[in-house]
Amino acid sequence: TDYLFSDMYSLFEDYNLSDLFLQSLEPFILNGKFRSFPFPKRIMEELIKVYEKKRKPEVLERALLFLDLSDCDLTQLGEICKMQKMYSAFIYIKTLKDDVDQDYMYIEPLMAMNSEFMKREFSEGIDLKL
Numbered sequence: 001t002d003y004l005f006s007d008m009y010s011l012f013e014d015y016n017l018s019d020l021f022l023q024s025l026e027p028f029i030l031n032g033k034f035r036s037f038p039f040p041k042r043i044m045e046e047l048i049k050v051y052e053k054k055r056k057p058e059v060l061e062r063a064l065l066f067l068d069l070s071d072c073d074l075t076q077l078g079e080i081c082k083m084q085k086m087y088s089a090f091i092y093i094k095t096l097k098d099d100v101d102q103d104y105m106y107i108e109p110l111m112a113m114n115s116e117f118m119k120r121e122f123s124e125g126i127d128l129k130l
Helices: 002-014 018-030 041-053 057-065 074-083 087-096 107-123
Strands: none
Touching (some): 002 041, 018 041, 018 057, 041 057, 057 074, 057 087, 074 087, 087 107
């Protein structure tokens, strides 16, 4: 993996093809091929940029669920997930953080999901009778 993410990636970068390189990783990531080792922080940052540019947060969210993110900035990833409403990945990342009070790690993402749900329900005029 060092060769793949250093030498190979640099070669693609030299020819302005880094987006192509990162997009070609998608099927391997989603099949769990990179789950057994920490995904490099620099590559993760570039992967986020690619999917933000393509406006495909749902693909990024699925990818995050299949990666070892131990080398990544979990606070930054959590903020990106919250902004992009990628709640499954947000909860996954919250479970990885050691500095979070374990009793409350799910409250923030669940509150965000509930808030988004309520906004959608009321903006669409759906009757929430019990």
